[in-house]
Amino acid sequence: MKTLSKGFVIVASRNSNFYTYAVNLMESIKDFYPEALITLVTEERFIDERADEADQIIFCDNHYRAKLWGMSQSPYDITMYVDADMDCEHEDIAKVWDELGDRDMVFHELTPEREKFYAIREFRYDGGVEKYTLCGGVCLYRSGNPLVREFMEDWFELFNKQHNNMWMPEGFEKQQWDRDLKHFDQTTLWWLTEKEEKYKDLKIGIFRDDIRWNYFTQYGYEGLKSIEGKPPILRHYSGSLKKDVLIV
Amino acid sequence: MARTWLDNAFWETPKKEILNAISEEQVDNKQIRQVHKLNKLNEDGSPNELFNEVIEFLGEEQIEASTKKRLEKKQAEAELEKQKKLEQERSKKLEKLFEYKLETFEIPEIKESKNRLLKSKLRRSKSIPEVNLYAMMIVKESVEDENIK
Numbered sequence: 001m002k003t004l005s006k007g008f009v010i011v012a013s014r015n016s017n018f019y020t021y022a023v024n025l026m027e028s029i030k031d032f033y034p035e036a037l038i039t040l041v042t043e044e045r046f047i048d049e050r051a052d053e054a055d056q057i058i059f060c061d062n063h064y065r066a067k068l069w070g071m072s073q074s075p076y077d078i079t080m081y082v083d084a085d086m087d088c089e090h091e092d093i094a095k096v097w098d099e100l101g102d103r104d105m106v107f108h109e110l111t112p113e114r115e116k117f118y119a120i121r122e123f124r125y126d127g128g129v130e131k132y133t134l135c136g137g138v139c140l141y142r143s144g145n146p147l148v149r150e151f152m153e154d155w156f157e158l159f160n161k162q163h164n165n166m167w168m169p170e171g172f173e174k175q176q177w178d179r180d181l182k183h184f185d186q187t188t189l190w191w192l193t194e195k196e197e198k199y200k201d202l203k204i205g206i207f208r209d210d211i212r213w214n215y216f217t218q219y220g221y222e223g224l225k226s227i228e229g230k231p232p233i234l235r236h237y238s239g240s241l242k243k244d245v246l247i248v
Numbered sequence: 249m250a251r252t253w254l255d256n257a258f259w260e261t262p263k264k265e266i267l268n269a270i271s272e273e274q275v276d277n278k279q280i281r282q283v284h285k286l287n288k289l290n291e292d293g294s295p296n297e298l299f300n301e302v303i304e305f306l307g308e309e310q311i312e313a314s315t316k317k318r319l320e321k322k323q324a325e326a327e328l329e330k331q332k333k334l335e336q337e338r339s340k341k342l343e344k345l346f347e348y349k350l351e352t353f354e355i356p357e358i359k360e361s362k363n364r365l366l367k368s369k370l371r372r373s374k375s376i377p378e379v380n381l382y383a384m385m386i387v388k389e390s391v392e393d394e395n396i397k
Binding site for chain 2: 220
């Protein structure tokens with residue numbers, strides 16, 4: 001039986017700070033998991049010696065959501081995508097592959113208690129109220145499955161259309177769409193997982209004790225903790241970093 | 249219907265001279281609830297009848313028990329609030345520390361260092377002085393290497 005290749009994908013584009021975050025993330029993963037395979041998706045102009053930490057480098061352009069393109073380019077059979085502005089803090093990172101089980105994709109969950117830290121969670125659709133439930137900050141996925149790979153490609157392409165006013169499905173309210181929804185890849189993710197017939201058989205789940213896999217620093221403000229009482233594995237600094245201000 | 253008193257009445261002061269109690273009575277098919285803050289004595293020094301009514305209705309033991317229960321609840325809430333504040337401070341400190349580390353990693357000698365162990369120690373540092381300590385060790389190593397060359 002073929003051994004499945006497993007690796008991390010990290011994307012840093014558009015802003016050189018993300019490259020700095022990505023280098024830190026790669027090194028922090030390897031601090032705890034030296035054998036980890038990592039693919040860095042980044043712009044050629046950012047590359048310096050520190051990129052040697054990556055096992056593979058894929059060049060991307062400065063797209064606003066190069067992340068989605070990068071996810072579709074994974075060279076592995078099983079991929080753990082991690083947002084660049086995260087830091088690995090625990091050796092359980094090496095056990096990430098066990099989280100997939102028989103599922104195709106595994107995410108961090110947007111729950112009501114975490115709601116206040118997200119830009120938007122609820123939105124109006126088809127006369128009712130719908131919710132984003134999946135957070136794309138981390139995603140463990142079976143990239144060797146052609147349907148999952150197609151999903152990732154569609155996620156990127158559909159988001160492009162959405163962002164460029166070329167796609168807005170019926171059922172959404174135009175005003176809210178323009179103001180809150182069209183800029184978010186979450187919206188595309190919701191559509192693909194909830195409404196797209198082609199993907200209805202994909203097995204999508206949530207990490208066990210998922211807070212450990214995407215611990216937003218703001219969770220600490222409310223004292224949100226792991227249900228098993230364990231420390232975070234990946235801490236997410238989204239929201240606290242000044243991404244557009246040069247680090248040095 | 250005669251006036252009754254809810255069993256969550258409590259002493260406002262340890263000397264048991266002020267009682268906080270809620271009355272309930274039926275007036276014209278409406279149930280009226282009212283919160284009372286009752287002094288043991290009236291302004292002229294005479295006994296407060298309402299105060300005595302509550303004690304007679306509920307008994308001192310009941311009032312004692314609900315006072316204790318309320319105090320425990322308040323203390324638990326205060327402790328929770330204190331913990332929350334501490335967590336908040338810890339999180340903010342961590343955010344600042346992370347930014348400081350990123351800045352430190354941009355120092356050319358550290359950026360170019362191949363010493364994984366020291367870089368890892370720096371990354372795992374719990375405070376700014378600890379970050380500075382490992383940063384100095386990496387820079388020192390770099391300067392020594394340069395001298396050898």
